[in-house]
Amino acid sequence: MSHSAADAVAVAAPAKPQTKPARPEFSSGPCAKRPGWNAADVAAKAYLGRSHRAAQPKAQLKAAIDRTANFLRVPEGYKVGIVPASDTGAFEMAMWSMLGAKPVDMLVWESFGQGWATDATKQLKLDDCRVLTAGYGEVPDFGDVRDEADVCFTWNGTTSGARVPNTDWIKPGREGLVLCDATSATFAQALDWEKLDVVTFSWQKAMGGEAAHGILILSPRAVERLETYTPPRPLPKIFRLTKGGKLIEGVFKGETINTPSMLCVADCIDALDWMDGLGGLDATIARATANADALQKWVDATDWVENLVADPAARSNTSVCLKIVDPDITAMDEAAQRDFTKKMVKLLEAEDAAYDVGGYRDAPPGLRIWCGTTVDTADIEALTPWLDWAFATAKAAL
Incomplete structure (x- = not known):
């Protein structure tokens, strides 16, 4: 294999996931409408x-x-x-x-x-x-x-x-x-x-x-x-x-x-x-908690990302904030880290896989995923492979 061919293999983008979230609205405000909203x-x-x-x-x-x-x-x-x-x-x-x-x-x-x-x-x-x-x-x-x-x-x-x-x-x-x-x-x-x-x-x-x-x-x-x-x-x-x-x-x-x-x-x-149709407050709390748990399960199994909140007792079950801990990214200055996360966000939006998941401008560079009551857990589970894809694609382009 030639040197140029080897380089091409090294930077090749990963394959895209097969399934997208049915509703890619993960903004932390305004937030996703209820399922079935018309x-x-x-x-x-x-x-x-x-x-x-x-x-x-x-x-x-x-x-x-x-x-x-x-x-x-x-x-x-x-x-x-x-x-x-x-x-x-x-x-x-x-x-x-x-x-x-x-x-x-x-x-x-x-x-x-x-x-x-x-x-x-x-x-x-x-x-x-x-x-x-x-x-x-x-x-x-x-x-x-x-x-x-x-x-x-x-x-x-x-x-x-x-x-x-x-x-x-x-x-x-x-x-x-x-x-x-x-x-x-x-x-x-x-x-x-x-x-x-x-x-x-x-x-x-x-x-x-x-x-x-x-x-x-x-x-x-x-x-x-x-x-x-x-x-x-x-x-x-x-x-x-x-x-x-x-x-x-x-x-x-x-x-x-x-x-x-x-x-x-x-x-x-x-x-x-x-x-009310869900069963009241206990049910709406349970939906948000299930969403946050599904996202955290992926975080715990993924080496490039962590929850911004170290203490599990203080972690939100609605506006979940994530930080990138990959050594190649953390070695960058803050401006470069922000540029990297912006590239991830744009990749996700271009694929209609997730909208508006960039961290807040005053927060540390990272992602923010809304896991509130109106989000379906199946969409959180469909989102996580796309987060992996966006990270790997953005990193391959460095």
């Missing part, structure tokens, strides 16, 4: 061209609220409302309306938590505000959180793949409020509601719903804070939850602050219908 079915449920304040649309908004609370097992006495601007709007609303009454501890281990910490320190400019941080793939020392302080954290780090392993660190009877961004955890992970005062999420994550609307859930203690504390800052209209020192109850009965998309509301109802 736009016409959703539109048929929507009050299009109607005022959201008319009786039937308003009743549908209230139904979305009540069914969400029931499905997630939100405790009696908590308030659930639909608010503007997705999870971001819901969490910002809570921060701007409530923080400042007590010291604040911001917990940061990925980009969204960092965003909340930036708001607290640079926008709200809170006097007694600590930022407790950990690197991507890790979680901070929860034992450092002050009981007298309000605490803000993301239950599941969407961009790091690390979630809180437990809530033992949230002591019963603590003085401060607990504000939790749970946008990639709800419907896929069991939240410890009795220890949470504010919970926010958006429809476009674990429900596979449409974007732009947020859910805000308040405990009685959070309502008390709203009614007894006047923040020393102006609040825009979409952040105002009280009037005359009292909670605006209508927000939690389907009277939204601004105009909602009734098509998105119908899509939420459609997702709830599907999840």
Whole structure:
């Protein structure tokens, strides 16, 4: 064999897998629609061209609220409302309306938590505000959180793949409020509601719903804070939850602050219908866990990749983040590693094998695979040979 022929053999791309995922949508937001989703079915449920304040649309908004609370097992006495601007709007609303009454501890281990910490320190400019941080793939020392302080954290780090392993660190009877961004955890992970005062999420994550609307859930203690504390800052209209020192109850009965998309509301109802049909919260959690387990089984058997989160107890079962550990790749500088993963992502997309699986821009170079409730385990199992193929093909091209 000639030298040139030998070189050709050395860089030949591997054979492509025979089976593709039936649904290659593995984006971590907006996430895959439910299996069998059909736009016409959703539109048929929507009050299009109607005022959201008319009786039937308003009743549908209230139904979305009540069914969400029931499905997630939100405790009696908590308030659930639909608010503007997705999870971001819901969490910002809570921060701007409530923080400042007590010291604040911001917990940061990925980009969204960092965003909340930036708001607290640079926008709200809170006097007694600590930022407790950990690197991507890790979680901070929860034992450092002050009981007298309000605490803000993301239950599941969407961009790091690390979630809180437990809530033992949230002591019963603590003085401060607990504000939790749970946008990639709800419907896929069991939240410890009795220890949470504010919970926010958006429809476009674990429900596979449409974007732009947020859910805000308040405990009685959070309502008390709203009614007894006047923040020393102006609040825009979409952040105002009280009037005359009292909670605006209508927000939690389907009277939204601004105009909602009734098509998105119908899509939420459609997702709830599907999840109810599965058997409820235990079933939706089990689906996400089965998906993450299938992906981790492949990771454990594959030498070029590892879960970004070393501690199994802190690993997400929705936004699973992976790092490449092949020595030839880790020897590259960070920019070259990012270029390599981008090549993998493009190869997968070009083959319609996986869409939008690149790691978050601020995270370490790697991949991020959404394993939430709306994904089928069979598609995760069909994906993994394609991940091997994309890695080998990209490496052969170096």
